[in-house]
Amino acid sequence: MPEGLITKALSGYYYVQNDEGGHTIQCRGRGIMKQRGQSPLVGDRVIYTLTDNGEGAVERILPRKSALIRPAIANADLAVLVFSVVRPELSLILLDKFLVHTEHAGLDAVIVLTKLDRIPDGEVGDQIRRNVEAAQALYRSLGYKVFLTSAHQGTGLEPLKLALAQHINVCAGQSGVGKSSLLNALVPGLTLETNEISMKLGRGKHTTRHVELISLQGGGYLADTPGFSQLDFAELGIDEIDSCFREFRPLSHQCKFRGCSHTHEPSCAVLDAKEQGLIASSRYEHYVSFLTEWKETRRRY
Numbered sequence: 117m118p119e120g121l122i123t124k125a126l127s128g129y130y131y132v133q134n135d136e137g138g139h140t141i142q143c144r145g146r147g148i149m150k151q152r153g154q155s156p157l158v159g160d161r162v163i164y165t166l167t168d169n170g171e172g173a174v175e176r177i178l179p180r181k182s183a184l185i186r187p188a189i190a191n192a193d194l195a196v197l198v199f200s201v202v203r204p205e206l207s208l209i210l211l212d213k214f215l216v217h218t219e220h221a222g223l224d225a226v227i228v229l230t231k232l233d234r235i236p237d238g239e240v241g242d243q244i245r246r247n248v249e250a251a252q253a254l255y256r257s258l259g260y261k262v263f264l265t266s267a268h269q270g271t272g273l274e275p276l277k278l279a280l281a282q283h284i285n286v287c288a289g290q291s292g293v294g295k296s297s298l299l300n301a302l303v304p305g306l307t308l309e310t311n312e313i314s315m316k317l318g319r320g321k322h323t324t325r326h327v328e329l330i331s332l333q334g335g336g337y338l339a340d341t342p343g344f345s346q347l348d349f350a351e352l353g354i355d356e357i358d359s360c361f362r363e364f365r366p367l368s369h370q371c372k373f374r375g376c377s378h379t380h381e382p383s384c385a386v387l388d389a390k391e392q393g394l395i396a397s398s399r400y401e402h403y404v405s406f407l408t409e410w411k412e413t414r415r416r417y
């Protein structure tokens with residue numbers, strides 16, 4: 117039976133790219149899979165059969181290396197966290213939340229700051245530029261690659277292409293930050309739909325409505341996804357937030373108390389590191405805020 121890769125899922129159909137010919141077959145899922153509670157995701161490698169009407173049926177999902185529920189994708193190994201520097205403005209708390217999510221899922225992440233061409237002149241622009249530089253320095257010091265780009269001017273794309281090659285990459289970020297625009301700039305000939313941010317709401321309109329894998333020239337794939345800004349720790353099944361802050365990890369086991377929350381306990385290595393300026397105050401503050409949020413969601417369940 118033929119094997120392939122699901123590149124898109126839309127209106128009950130799975131679009132499966134055949135491994136040998138590279139052509140795409142429109143497939144239905146098999147009822148039996150639904151009974152087993154299995155539901156195919158974009159990124160899944162599957163075995164399918166051809167049906168009489170020229171379509172196909174997904175028979176079996178091959179074992180997954182990873183699965184994300186937000187955005188829904190299987191087998192991704194690199195998350196591309198896209199943030200615009202203006203419209204919408206860069207939010208480090210949201211960036212840290214996405215990082216908690218990817219660390220928990222065991223995915224490596226790169227950070228792409230985009231719309232650099234849109235920074236205004238004058239004092240406001242100078243302040244934005246300083247914030248961008250500080251963010252770049254902070255996240256690079258944590259070991260994340262940070263790329264500064266403009267999809268409109270086509271700048272900063274070559275080093276990003278190198279980082280994405282050969283991976284199954286998934287884009288994530290708020291609506292309107294420019295994920296689809298970035299993909300269009302990275303892949304020659306691609307024309308994904310993009311849209312002006314709604315003036316009234318000051319936020320994106322959710323132009324992209326489905327997850328789709330796009331082949332990269334240098335090998336590998338990049339998934340465009342609908343934007344989202346809400347991440348619920350309970351939904352994600354995250355239980356230990358401190359282990360998702362990578363700079364806390366080597367410190368936590370030096371705390372005096374096991375299960376230290378790093379908020380008030382004596383002889384806490386994380387608090388000590390924060391006092392000494394070895395942990396950025398924004399990172400620590402976001403940790404505390406996530407911890408509070410996590411406790412509240414747990415209480416509700």
Ligand SMILES: Nc1nc2c(ncn2[C@@H]2O[C@H](COP(=O)(O)OP(=O)(O)OP(=O)(O)O)[C@@H](O)[C@H]2O)c(=O)[nH]1
Pocket residue numbers: 230231232233234265266267268269289290291292293294295296297298309310311312313320321322323324325341342343344
């Ligand atoms: N000036 C400038 N505008 C950009 C850039 N990238 C994207 N935009 C604009 O930002 C708006 C949103 O871009 P999209 O690519 O549709 O954003 P998205 O992240 O795919 O949004 P969703 O599909 O809703 O999640 C569009 O008006 C784009 O033209 C850029 O590098 N510079």
Ligand SMILES: [Mg+2]
Pocket residue numbers: 295296297309310323324340341342343
């Ligand atoms: Mg989009």
Ligand SMILES: [Zn+2]
Pocket residue numbers: 368371372376377378379381383384385386387
């Ligand atoms: Zn501690």
